[in-house]
Amino acid sequence: MKRFINVKNTIVTEALDGFLATTPTLGLARLDGYPHTKVIVRTDWNKSRVALISGGGSGHEPAHAGFVGEAMLTAAVCGDIFASPSVEAVLAAIRAVTGTAGCLLIVKNYTGDRLNFGLAAERAKALGYKVEMVIVADDIAIPDAHNPRGLAGTLFVHKIAGFLAAQGASLEVLAAAAQAAAAASYSIGLSLDSCTMPGTTKDDYLGPDEAELGLDIHGEPGVSKIAFEPADKLMALACARLSAALGGFAGRLAIILNNLGAVPPLEMGVLANAFMKTDLADQCALIIGPAHLMTSLNMTGFSVSALELDGVREQALLAPVGASGWPGVRQPGAITLVPLPETGRGEAYSPSQNAAVQSVIRAVCDMLIAAEDMLNHLDSRIGDGDTGTTFATAARCVLDALDSLPCNDGAALGAALGALLSRNMGGSSGVLMAILFTAAGKACKQGEDWPGALYEGAGQMMCYGGAREGDRTLLDALIPGLESLMQGKSVAEAATAARQGADATATMRQARAGRAAYVHEDNLAGVTDPGAEAIARAFEAIAAIR
């Protein structure tokens, strides 16, 4: 399976160095013990305070290095992917950061971590250090499990212990508070897919209709395969388990919504919305995430963690930290709705008559309806063959509305045609024509005559549409035609200019806008751009009015 790695056995050291090099202002460093000792430490650490050390296998980023910093961890001991760090590495971390106040080890409940952190603690104690260890076992997947695993609830313990350590709490007080927070933490994971160790092939052990509940964060199978269901149901299922594990606790909760690795942010938003519909949300006073906190490589899954709150825990969770991986804590709440601004305000107009304008509109529309098949045919050679129908449909709408249009008020007519075409003429062409007439109406309002106003509209079409004269679009007929009129020439002369412009598109070897931009030049040769053809014919139709 393709992954963004170099050599398998340096993934962790490279990722840690990448982390450190992009966060130098956080005051972090690493112990000079690569590759064996992968320990991130604070350089601004006051050893008169109790040091907090956590860690474990890697593959859980931002845990644990991302939680080292002011008011969170003092050091993180990182093992290889999903492998506990060695006793020596843990001991090095203890020695590097522990002063007279001692240190607290915060360990997730995995045998390797318990043993290696445990032996390191014993060796450190034998060397005279004050060391306590708190084991986090927040997984509730198996009711009454003998040895529940440690999951994202560990973050609650990091945060609360970090706050208390920064306040100067003693090791005894800190260890008791951390242990109590660990005991009050509950987590469950749910995944649509297993994670893949770098360098291995993907194991599709879940079927297309299966998901997994109660999963580990090390790629081990979850407690149970469940049916794949909509996000709301999967979230409800996970939260129902948490509610059951919480027993009778009806107080305020802090909730972590954790991305296990590869869930796109859009879907985490859907899951957050799903969470807000659960009973658990009623108890949720503080929310952390959705965010990547305790991942499992590229797992397409999430976990939900709950912590029973009390005053100190709430204060601790809300306190600011200097760790890069902590996304902050928010109080969830109702969504504020703002009334939709009135649409149509200021766009109302009264019908008015202007025989000359009406005859121009009628002439152009009649022509477009008559040219439908011909324009479609032209477009079929360089596009999707619907230019004729698009213009004819618009023309029919305009004719239908003609009696109600403000034909004697140029400004209002431009706006009205813009609105009409925006609603009734499909695709990009509809929006472009709407821009043309809307902008032209505004120019009329500012005193421009019709040729000048349409010329300004064409300018806005170019600005927003990105096409220019010479790009093989209707602009190649429209611009010369309008320029003729603005120079005071007759409509017949303008029609000639527009026709020359339209005909010239047949010799342009490259289109730079619209679908024709994707057509090979051999297929463009000799074909007039259908939009330019329509514009040339429009000028010709106006010139023919008598």
Next chain:
Amino acid sequence: MKRFINVKNTIVTEALDGFLATTPTLGLARLDGYPHTKVIVRTDWNKSRVALISGGGSGHEPAHAGFVGEAMLTAAVCGDIFASPSVEAVLAAIRAVTGTAGCLLIVKNYTGDRLNFGLAAERAKALGYKVEMVIVADDIAIPDAHNPRGLAGTLFVHKIAGFLAAQGASLEVLAAAAQAAAAASYSIGLSLDSCTMPGTTKDDYLGPDEAELGLDIHGEPGVSKIAFEPADKLMALACARLSAALGGFAGRLAIILNNLGAVPPLEMGVLANAFMKTDLADQCALIIGPAHLMTSLNMTGFSVSALELDGVREQALLAPVGASGWPGVRQPGAITLVPLPETGRGEAYSPSQNAAVQSVIRAVCDMLIAAEDMLNHLDSRIGDGDTGTTFATAARCVLDALDSLPCNDGAALGAALGALLSRNMGGSSGVLMAILFTAAGKACKQGEDWPGALYEGAGQMMCYGGAREGDRTLLDALIPGLESLMQGKSVAEAATAARQGADATATMRQARAGRAAYVHEDNLAGVTDPGAEAIARAFEAIAAIR
């Protein structure tokens, strides 16, 4: 393809509501226009300032709703996935937040967005609003492209314009600064896999040895397929393209490392490290990410964006914001190394002789070597069959080291045996025995006699290992044996107690620790736990010394 969604056509509104419900303290709201109008607005907005509006299709989260907030966007107009929002939705956003100072639309260079934001701008202007539009076209995948796409460089424009708007800059100043920042932004994306629209099946159009350079953020094919290579090479390739696009610009750059959706944080760390090795890193004064900024659903890819810095841009990027999606800006730099704490300090010991202790050690070790096959056989029935070899190997090491051990100094002997076993006895057993002797040594130092010290050591084994008496482990022999000694009974009596404890494991129907925990009770029946058997034999061997 399984995804965390409910119904396809409500993904975006659900995700936006999930976002709003979990961020109510940010002062955001949405216009009451679902499902058509999906507009997130600031409620704390001062209309005397220029409003900043961005948006586009969804599927790019946290863009754009995540960048609405103090000193960034005033409103985000969200379309359906990869689909431009409608003219009406953009116009509603403009009307909702624009005051006398006007508004600036920041639009990525896609036809749909240009046209819909463009027509909305024209309609708003016709209604009397002051509106300017800046188009971001930062993609450098195709040199000299006529219409480069808008990618994550758009974030630079949001941030800089947000800073200037908060400072009270006029619309003219703001539009010019935003346009200049857009022109000074360069981005390129690289992916290992295409993204998948929710509700569609996965399209494996890239082969296992292929990657894609110069990709779009809407699932369209990239500019070129390239060979899949190690992360360092892929990052170097992307950065070389950026360097080329930067032409001669040799000044300071801000860099965005953007996760396109599904790259696990561990790999983003590897990519950050890879980036720091490129020539571009030498110019990088500010770095944003690695983070999810402008994603493309679940794409396994990254993009790198560069912005030419000047004093104002640098100040603008560094300013704090109230938008949840902005990860902050850091100055990359050298990694600080802290020397590894001396290992072995305080653990040195001098050899010393004590005939009684040595004969005990020798008796136990000889027994373990002799019992190797028998213990392996027992273990093969309930585990992986290596208990005998694990203990025998440890015993040989201890015998080899016996003359150099501090046999006449209980505290030092415990520590020495702990260190020896930690290094030479594999697996969990090695660490557990090391904990036993290390903790016992410490207890000796504090005045405990050997039985009491070992009993304390056993307590630490239980604490860290998680097993208790009755869990069908060696503790079932060790604890009764040591308790006998502590009660002043003879070694022979202690051996009897240990033997009874060991034999009792054969009748225990469930193991709660070690590999035997995974064995069905029928297979456990009648089999003595090999660890308990070893301990019972150790007591018997000591009792037999004369």
